[in-house]
Amino acid sequence: MEALLEVKDLYANIGQFSILQGVSLSVQKNAINVILGRNGAGKSTTLRTIMGYVRPLKGTIQLDSTNLSNLTTYQIARKGIGYMPEDANIFANLTVEENLLISMPNREARTAKRLSDMRDLFPDLTVAWNRQAGTLSGGQRQMMALASVLVSQPNLVLIDEPSKGLSPLLVERIGDALVQLRTETTIVLVEQNFFLAKRTGDYVTVLDDGQTVYTGDMQALASSEDLLQHYLGLQLQTKDGMGL
Numbered sequence: 001m002e003a004l005l006e007v008k009d010l011y012a013n014i015g016q017f018s019i020l021q022g023v024s025l026s027v028q029k030n031a032i033n034v035i036l037g038r039n040g041a042g043k044s045t046t047l048r049t050i051m052g053y054v055r056p057l058k059g060t061i062q063l064d065s066t067n068l069s070n071l072t073t074y075q076i077a078r079k080g081i082g083y084m085p086e087d088a089n090i091f092a093n094l095t096v097e098e099n100l101l102i103s104m105p106n107r108e109a110r111t112a113k114r115l116s117d118m119r120d121l122f123p124d125l126t127v128a129w130n131r132q133a134g135t136l137s138g139g140q141r142q143m144m145a146l147a148s149v150l151v152s153q154p155n156l157v158l159i160d161e162p163s164k165g166l167s168p169l170l171v172e173r174i175g176d177a178l179v180q181l182r183t184e185t186t187i188v189l190v191e192q193n194f195f196l197a198k199r200t201g202d203y204v205t206v207l208d209d210g211q212t213v214y215t216g217d218m219q220a221l222a223s224s225e226d227l228l229q230h231y232l233g234l235q236l237q238t239k240d241g242m243g244l
């Protein structure tokens with residue numbers, strides 16, 4: 001196993017509140033590294049801290065040999081890290097294609113190939129390719145937001161709840177895309193939908209109350225009634241499709 005990103009004992013405040021109080025995360029290369037945890041556990045804040053939107057008080061964030069903790073968000077993105085936040089911003093009056101082109105400021109020979117790769121990865125986007133993004137369905141919008149991050153070919157991509165608000169069929173399609181991406185990039189996936197997390201995840205980190213409380217193989221967690229109950233409050237017989 002080879003870690004691309006190593007987060008160690010991260011602490012961070014938002015305003016006067018201590019939000020992260022000991023988050024550690026070892027992100028394995030060419031794998032889907034899932035972060036699970038109840039509402040408010042600190043999952044989104046962990047991604048925002050890795051991206052430099054929240055300054056850590058303590059701890060290290062190491063990408064290969066570079067310490068990211070003192071870099072600006074722009075510098076972190078330039079290291080090849082893509083980020084899809086919850087409720088990602090889109091340019092509502094531009095078409096899908098124009099939204100993706102904005103994410104590729106340096107036009108080059110491979111631009112057309114990258115756009116067609118995104119159409120292959122998200123067939124649901126192809127039908128809406130020339131429509132204004134403001135007219136897309138929730139699922140198409142999520143896919144476009146994800147494609148906007150992936151089109152610039154990040155080495156590492158942080159994805160915050162891509163399944164949020166989507167029907168089971170669209171969650172399946174997002175899962176298909178994630179599984180295909182595993183060979184090309186490294187993924188950190190924050191997910192509340194346990195079914196999607198279990199289907200796609202190779203490794204899992206569970207956060208609770210701003211701390212890492214479990215880390216291991218996804219299948220080991222998903223197949224253990226005791227671990228699921230203890231760390232996530234899930235019952236094995238009812239867990240598929242459940243939110244946390």
Ligand SMILES: Nc1ncnc2c1ncn2[C@@H]1O[C@H](COP(=O)(O)OP(=O)(O)OP(=O)(O)O)[C@@H](O)[C@H]1O
Nearest residue numbers: 014015017019037038039040041042043044045046
């Ligand atoms: N801007 C903010 N001001 C004050 N508290 C905040 C702010 N952002 C987040 N928090 C608090 O920090 C804690 C962690 O939030 P975070 O969004 O990281 O959790 P999460 O695990 O991603 O939860 P969810 O699954 O509900 O999105 C929560 O208690 C939240 O209320």
